[in-house]
Each structure stands twice: as C-alpha cells, then as structure tokens.
Amino acid sequence: MSDLERYTITMPRELFESFDERIRRRGYKNRSEAIRDLVRADLVREKAARPNQRAAATITMVYDHHHHELNEKLTAMQHDFGELVVSTLHVHLDHHNCLEVLVLRGQVRRIEALADAISVLKGVKHASLTITTEGAELA
Amino acid sequence: MSDLERYTITMPRELFESFDERIRRRGYKNRSEAIRDLVRADLVREKAARPNQRAAATITMVYDHHHHELNEKLTAMQHDFGELVVSTLHVHLDHHNCLEVLVLRGQVRRIEALADAISVLKGVKHASLTITTEGAELA
Amino acid sequence: MSDLERYTITMPRELFESFDERIRRRGYKNRSEAIRDLVRADLVREKAARPNQRAAATITMVYDHHHHELNEKLTAMQHDFGELVVSTLHVHLDHHNCLEVLVLRGQVRRIEALADAISVLKGVKHASLTITTEGAELA
Amino acid sequence: MSDLERYTITMPRELFESFDERIRRRGYKNRSEAIRDLVRADLVREKAARPNQRAAATITMVYDHHHHELNEKLTAMQHDFGELVVSTLHVHLDHHNCLEVLVLRGQVRRIEALADAISVLKGVKHASLTITTEGAELA
Secondary structure, three states: OOOEEEEEEEEEHHHHHHHHHHHHHHOOOOHHHHHHHHHHHHHHHHHHOOOOOEEEEEEEEEEEOOOOOHHHHHHHHHHHOOOOEEEEEEEEOOOOEEEEEEEEEEEHHHHHHHHHHHHOOOOEEEEEEEEEOOOOOOO | OOOEEEEEEEEEHHHHHHHHHHHHHHOOOOHHHHHHHHHHHHHHHHHHOOOOOEEEEEEEEEEEOOOOOHHHHHHHHHHHOOOOEEEEEEEEOOOOEEEEEEEEEEEHHHHHHHHHHHHOOOOEEEEEEEEEOOOOOOO | OOOEEEEEEEEEHHHHHHHHHHHHHHOOOOHHHHHHHHHHHHHHHHHHOOOOOEEEEEEEEEEEOOOOOHHHHHHHHHHHOOOOEEEEEEEEOOOOEEEEEEEEEEEHHHHHHHHHHHHOOOOEEEEEEEEEOOOOOOO | OOOEEEEEEEEEHHHHHHHHHHHHHHOOOOHHHHHHHHHHHHHHHHHHOOOOOEEEEEEEEEEEOOOOOHHHHHHHHHHHOOOOEEEEEEEEOOOOEEEEEEEEEEEHHHHHHHHHHHHOOOOEEEEEEEEEOOOOOOO
8 A cells, every 4th residue: 555644634623523423424444535535536536627637437227128229239349449448347238128237448539429328228217327446546 | 613623644655746736736825724725615516415405505597688577587586485596687798698696595405496497498598506605604 | 408319318228227226216216317417417518618618607715804904805806706696696605704695607728717716815714616518509 | 120100300401411420420321210229328328317217237347356355345235226236247457457347227216326336436446337128118
C-alpha cells in the first residue's frame, strides 16, 4: 500500500457537526475515511466526463433471450468491441428474462459507444452503464 | 461567520496528488476549500433524498404561453402551493416560449409534489427541479 | 403553434398497462402527452451532453454575502460571461445567506464553464446547473 | 412473448422531426422501438425511487484486496444480506485491485442498505449501485 500523508483542513464548526452526523448515519468510523471516499467519488465523476480517459466499467442489461437473433447480435457486438470486454456474468431471471453484466476496461468514449449500441437492440429492455476506476490511480 | 475548527486527515500520497491535479483544473486555491465543497454537496444530496427535510429549491420550466389556459393553471397551482413559493422570475425566450424560475422554500416532499404537478401540464415543454440548502445549516 | 402529426406505435399490452398506471399516478390526462414529455426530456438530455449546442440554462447558488469580496467577484464573473446572462433573481434567505438564480442562454460549453467558475468561489456554499431548452426547437 | 397493442399518438411535426434525427443518431430502426425504450426507462426510474418495490440490481465495486480483513467483512456482509445476492463476478484488475459485481434481487430498500454498507468499508475505493427491472413486469 502507498505512503500515508497528513494534511490539516479547516472548516466552520457547524459544518463539521453536520458532517459528523451524516457520516454516523452512513456508518463511517472516522472523518478521514469519509473524506477520502468523497475525494475518490469526485475523481471517478471527473473521469467519467472525459471521453479520452481510460476506465473500468460495467454494463448491466436485462433482455428477453427469446427475441429473434438477439443472442447472435449481442455476441457479434461484443466481438466488435472485443478489446473492451474482460468478462461477463449471466443470470436467468425467469423463463424469458436474462440479466447480463459485462465488465469492461478501456477508453471512456469506446465504453459509451458499446453501451449505446446495446441499449438500442430490440429485445433489450433496460441497459445501464457504470463507469468506475481501474484502481491503481485511486490509491 | 462561524468559528473555524482544524482537523488532520490522512490520505495515501497518490490520492492527494490526484486530488491536487483535479482541484487545480477546477480552479480552487487550496485543498480545504475543495474538501468543504465536497462535504457541502454531500450534505445537500442527502437532504434532497429525505422527504421530510426542509430545503430551498428552484423549478426551471419552459412553456408556450399561447397554450390554452396554461397561465391560469400555473397561477392556480402556485396558489395551491402558496406556502412554498418565495419569488418567481420570467424571461421571454421568443414570441411563443417563456422560461420561468420559481424559488421555493419548504418541505422536500411538497417541493417535489409541485415540480411533478407542473411537469405534467400541457404546454410545459420541460421542467427541472434543483434542491439546495437554505444556507444556515451549511456553514 | 405547429401542425400536429399522427403516428401509430405498437407495444406489448403489459407495457401499455404498466405505463398507464405510471402516468395516472403522475396525473397525466392521456398517453400522447406523457409520451411527448418523455421525448422532449430525452432531447434535452442529449442537448446537455453536447458542448457545442445552444441551450437555455439556470444556475442556482446559495452564498454568504458577508464573505470578503464575494459580491465583487460574482459581478466581475457575470461580466466576463456577459454574453450568457439574460437575467438574475436574488432572494434573501436570512441575515447571512442569499439564493441567486442566473438565467443563461448560449453555448453549453460556456454555460458549464461559468457554472464551474462560480462553484469554486469561496463563500458559495452550493451551486447547481440546470440545462433546458430554448423552446423553439422543442415544439 | 406478449400480445402487441396499437395506439395512435399525436405530436407537433417539428417534435417528430427532432426525435427522428435523435433516434437515427442513436441507431434505432423505428420510432416505436425508441418510444418503448423511453417508456421502459421511465418505469425503471420510478421503481428505483420506491423503497418498497422489488427490483433486480447490480453493485459494482473496486477494492484493494490486501486491505486488512476486507475479504472477511465483504463475505460476512453478503451473508447478512444473503436473501439478496444471486451471483457475483470477480475480476483481478492488477496486483492490488479487484473489481467485483454483485447481482441482487429483492426490495429496493434492502438493496440500497447493502450498497451503503459496502461503500463505507475501508479498502473499498468506489462502489456504485444500478437498479434495473426483473424483466417480467417490463414486457
């Protein structure tokens, strides 16, 4: 793990008090960890807004696998974006419906293009993109 | 203004470095102010998710004022929620289109009910709700 | 107002039923108006994601007007972005806190730059940007 | 698959034209499919806002598996919420960092509680919740 550094911040007393109540409700043990999480979330938000950055990501989709040629189209699409797809997880929700998660790594712009392409496929009922960190840059 | 309190936080060195680059890109002068803003934004997000809290808010809407009886309906509605509406601002976008901003104070649940009621009116092309702080609790 | 056009859409019966319950809860009178609103909201979301588009917008901010030189900085900033600012509304929340709304028209990229610049000012407790339509392109 | 129903909607001609350009940019073949997707996304958004509804969901998290006792805590937590967790997928990002996806089914309130509990764990760098449909109610 990386070296720890110390830094003194100042805040109005009332702001600390409001924040302390907030992080107690959420279950944090101390302010430092809560502040580190706010900083990390801010960095991930910035990354997601910059198309040329690299990121990890997941696409969560629910679809009806009986839909004509949908499986073929999804497979073909994952090969078109083959450099992105690290792994997939498939869950049978019921006789018709499947939930599938794709784990991706690559350029934000390409990740968004794949999510867009999936979401317009006939038979895909819902698709949602989550952009996150690859970890190393977020100590 | 309220008393300032000091607190020492620890972070991995790389996280500080990433954050320093981020806040330089955004134009912050120092880390403390950037962290205070993250804390305040987090408190506002929590407030917006709690229907029983009090908040300040704005509703931004664009509508076609030629639409039959829309002005009457908007006026009636603002009276139904009269305890909320502090002030309004009206801008003529063109011959047909008006942008109107309502400034509100009150319970989050009521604020959301008014925003919902406005957004379904015929002639209202777009309506958007922003929940913010009343200031005093966010030193 | 513009000419109305008719179009026949097909949907699985269950999807219509779910949607009918949804729009009844929201208070819509008929499906067409509810679908037009979904279409309009989708067009506004796309516009907000494209930096070179023109849009109308509001910035809602809460600040402590006792903060050193904040008023001067806010005024100077509004002049730097003078081509954007159509109108402003000011509300006194309490002895310290003001809520101010700026109504803007211009390029999305410039609108976001102004919102960013305001949010980092010391004394500004919360700032939030809403991008909307100028109306004419959203019949 | 379920029975198809037909319904005629009316819209201003310009709105149809703007929407047609939008869906061509996204890659849709026809308006009906694009409108069905807007309706489905709207129904999922409503579901996610109602704590007592059932939903499917994924939590995407990135963490440092060298962090003291994090694996034990994550495992214990998944057992505490054992009725929710359908399946998990694990990806090694690098020597330190893991990405893990949990697929969940259950009450929105419980799903959010688990996501909150995970996000505050020390060593979890980023956690993000996606709420989606179980499929059957979204024909």
